[in-house]
Amino acid sequence: MRGILLQSAIISTPIEWYIMLSAVLFTIGACGVMVKRNAIIIFACVELMLNAVNLLLVAFSSYHSDASAQVFVFFIMAVAAAEVAVGLAILSMIYRNLKSIDINVLSKLKH
Amino acid sequence: MSTLLLNIPVTQYMFYFLSFVAILCGMMVVISKNPIHSILYLILTFFSIAGHYLLLNAQFLAVVHIIVYAGAIMVLFLYVIMMMNLNEKDEPNKKVFLKIAAVGSAGLLLLTLVGSLKGAEKMVAAAPLNTNVGLIKNLGQTLFGEFLFPFEISSILLLAAMVGAIMIGKKDPVK
Numbered sequence: 016m017r018g019i020l021l022q023s024a025i026i027s028t029p030i031e032w033y034i035m036l037s038a039v040l041f042t043i044g045a046c047g048v049m050v051k052r053n054a055i056i057i058f059a060c061v062e063l064m065l066n067a068v069n070l071l072l073v074a075f076s077s078y079h080s081d082a083s084a085q086v087f088v089f090f091i092m093a094v095a096a097a098e099v100a101v102g103l104a105i106l107s108m109i110y111r112n113l114k115s116i117d118i119n120v121l122s123k124l125k126h
Numbered sequence: 127m128s129t130l131l132l133n134i135p136v137t138q139y140m141f142y143f144l145s146f147v148a149i150l151c152g153m154m155v156v157i158s159k160n161p162i163h164s165i166l167y168l169i170l171t172f173f174s175i176a177g178h179y180l181l182l183n184a185q186f187l188a189v190v191h192i193i194v195y196a197g198a199i200m201v202l203f204l205y206v207i208m209m210m211n212l213n214e215k216d217e218p219n220k221k222v223f224l225k226i227a228a229v230g231s232a233g234l235l236l237l238t239l240v241g242s243l244k245g246a247e248k249m250v251a252a253a254p255l256n257t258n259v260g261l262i263k264n265l266g267q268t269l270f271g272e273f274l275f276p277f278e279i280s281s282i283l284l285l286a287a288m289v290g291a292i293m294i295g296k297k298d299p300v301k
Contacts (some may be wrong), residue, residue, distance in 0.1 A: 033182075046232035059155060077285050092195075097283055110210050
C-alpha cells in the first residue's frame with residue numbers, strides 16, 4: 016500500500032513541475048541576496064538556493080532510479096554545513112569589531 | 127488498480143500543498159523585516175522540502191535534511207542572531223529603486239530558467255521504477271563504493287571548517 020502510494024508520486028507528477036518549483040525557489044533565494052542588506056539573511060538566502068538545487072537533484076535521481084544524485088546531495092549538505100560554520104564565525108567577528116552586519120558598512124575596500 | 131487510481135490525486139494534492147508552503151514561506155523569508163522571522167520561515171521551507179523528498183522516495187535524505195538543516199544549521203543561525211540581539215529596528219533598508227531593480231532582475235532570471243524548459247524533450251520516468259533507491263542500504267552501497275574517496279575528502283573539509291571556525295571565533299589575545 017505504502018509502496019503504491021509513494022510510487023504514484025513520481026508517476027503522477029511530471030518532472031517539469033519539480034524543475035519549475037526549484038527554479039522559483041532558486042529565484043526567491045537570488046532575489047533575497049540582492050534585496051537584503053543584513054549579512055545573516057543573505058546567508059540564509061544562499062541556503063535557500065542550495066536547497067532548490069538539492070530538490071532538483073533528488074527529483075532527477077528518483078526519476079532515473081539512480082542513487083548517485085542523492086549521494087551528491089549528501090556532499091552538498093556537508094559543504095553547506097562547513098560554509099555556514101565558517102561564515103557565521105566570520106560574521107560574529109565582524110559584529111564584534113564593527114557593531115554592525117550591514118553589508119554597506121563593509122565597503123572599506125572601495126575607499 | 128482501483129487503489130492506484132484513488133491514490134494518484136492524493137500525492138498530486140500533497141505536491142501542490144507542499145509547493146505552496148515552500149514558495150510562500152520562501153517569499154516570506156525575503157519579505158519579513160525581522161531577521162528572526164526570516165529564519166523561522168526558512169525552517170518551514172526546509173520542512174516542506176523534506177516533505178517533497180518523502181514524496182520522491184528519498185526517505186533517508188528527508189530525515190537527514192531535517193536533522194542537518196532544521197536541527198543544526200538553522201539553530202546556528204538563530205543563535206548568532208540572538209547573540210547579536212538584532213531586531214526590526216536595526217534592520218537596514220535599501221532604497222526603493224534598488225529593491226525594484228533587484229526584484230526585476232530576479233524575475234528575468236526566473237523567465238530565463240523557465241523559458242529554457244520550453245524546447246526541452248519530454249522526460250519520462252525510468253521504466254522499471256525502483257522505489258528502494260532512497261533507502262539507507264542502497265545509498266550506503268553507493269556512498270561507500272563509488273564515492274568512497276569524495277567521502278573521505280569531505281571529512282577533511284568538515285575538520286578544516288571546524289578548526290577554522292574556532293580559530294576565527296577566538297578572542298584576539300593581543301587586545
